[in-house]
Amino acid sequence: MPQIIILRHGESEWNKSNKFCGWVDIPLSVNGKDQALKSADLILQQTNMKMPDVCFTSRLTRANQTAEIILDRLNRLYIDTYxxxxxxxxxxxxxxxxxxxEVLNEFGKEKYMFWRRAFTGCPPLCKEDAKCRCVDGRYAIDTEDEQKMGLSGELPRGESLKMVIDRLMPYYRLVIEKHLSQGRNVLIVTHGSVVRxxxxxxxxxxxxxxxxxDIPNGIPIRIDLDPAxxxxxSEKWVYLDPERAKVEAEKVRLQGFK
Ligand SMILES: O=C(O)[C@@H](CO)OP(=O)(O)O
Structure with missing residues (x-):
């Protein structure tokens, strides 16, 4: 039975300082690095857990650092990471x-939560040439590789969860599912919205x-898949530390309200 372990990166410096982060490339905080180590320990403590054969992560430093800390602790730095x-x-x-x-106070609770959590809630877009678009060589290189794979899509200027699904799923079906169908266990180190x-x-x-x-930082989720x-x-996904996941998810939900 192929297995996915998926998690949100450890706490970033901007998670700590209460700022919207998105594509801005902010590293892990000291606490975030510790959370990454603890998430690897959670994987090691499971009795019937399979070790990952391949790892997928984003092009953002906070997820890359988390993936590296986990793979190092699992003694699996040698596996392919995409x-x-x-x-x-x-x-x-x-x-x-x-x-x-500040955003909550300026726009009110309804709009704030719509932008943060509604399925079609798309935040105000940034301008084509704005710094917050964060389009640099890293993302452009992907576009060339993707053309070879037959994938297409435009880099965003703001996204709803629905738009994340639209850009994520072609890659998941084409690339990640291919590994799963060959019986490989997959580690995905990513971000709150991508886990959702x-x-x-x-x-x-x-x-x-x-x-x-809501998705807590640094607590792995295990998903067993039917091989066919x-x-x-099973009907529900499993957090490797369900109690802590519940508490930390509630803290994520309440961000901005203090
Ligand atoms: O700032 C962000 O990019 C995300 C995740 O940190 O925030 P939120 O949980 O409010 O969607």
Whole structure:
């Protein structure tokens, strides 16, 4: 039975300082590095857990650092690691770099939560040439590689969760599922919105229900897949530390409200 281990990166410097991050390339905080180590220990402590054969991550430093810390601790730095913009955090448009509490106070709770959690909630876009677009050589290189794979798509200026699903799933079906279908166990080290996007598709979560799901930093989720269909073998995904996941997810939800 192929297995996916998927997690959101450890705490970043901007998670700590309460800022919208999106595609801005902010590294892990000291606490975030510790969370990454703890997430590897959670994997090691499981009795019937399979070790990853291949790793996928985004093109953002906070996820790359988390992946490296985990693979090092698992003694698996040698496995292939693929980086793609399609696993990047949801692009937060013109909100990137802004303080969450300031945005909440300026626009009100309804709009703030719509932008953060509604399925079709797209934040205000940033301008074509704006710094917050964060388009540099790293993402352009992907575009060339993708053309060879037959993938197409435009780099965003702001995204809803729906738009994340639209850019993520072609890559998941074409590349990640190919490894799973060959019986490989896959580690995906990514971002809160990408974890939500994949859970929504794999578990067929409704548009409203997904708006109530928050993803904690650095707590791995295990998904066992039916080898024939590559669909989840059980009804619900499993956090490797369910109690801590619940507490930390609630803290994520309440960000900006203090
Ligand atoms: O700032 C962001 O990019 C995300 C994740 O850190 O924030 P939120 O949880 O508000 O979607």
């Amino acid at each position: 980086k793609t913009w399609r696993l990047n955090e949801r692009h937060y448009g013109a909100l990137q770099g802004r303080d969450k509490t 996007a994949l859970l929504k598709v794999l578990y067929e979560i409704g548009d409203d229900a997904i708006s109530h799901i 269909t590559l669909r989840p073998a």
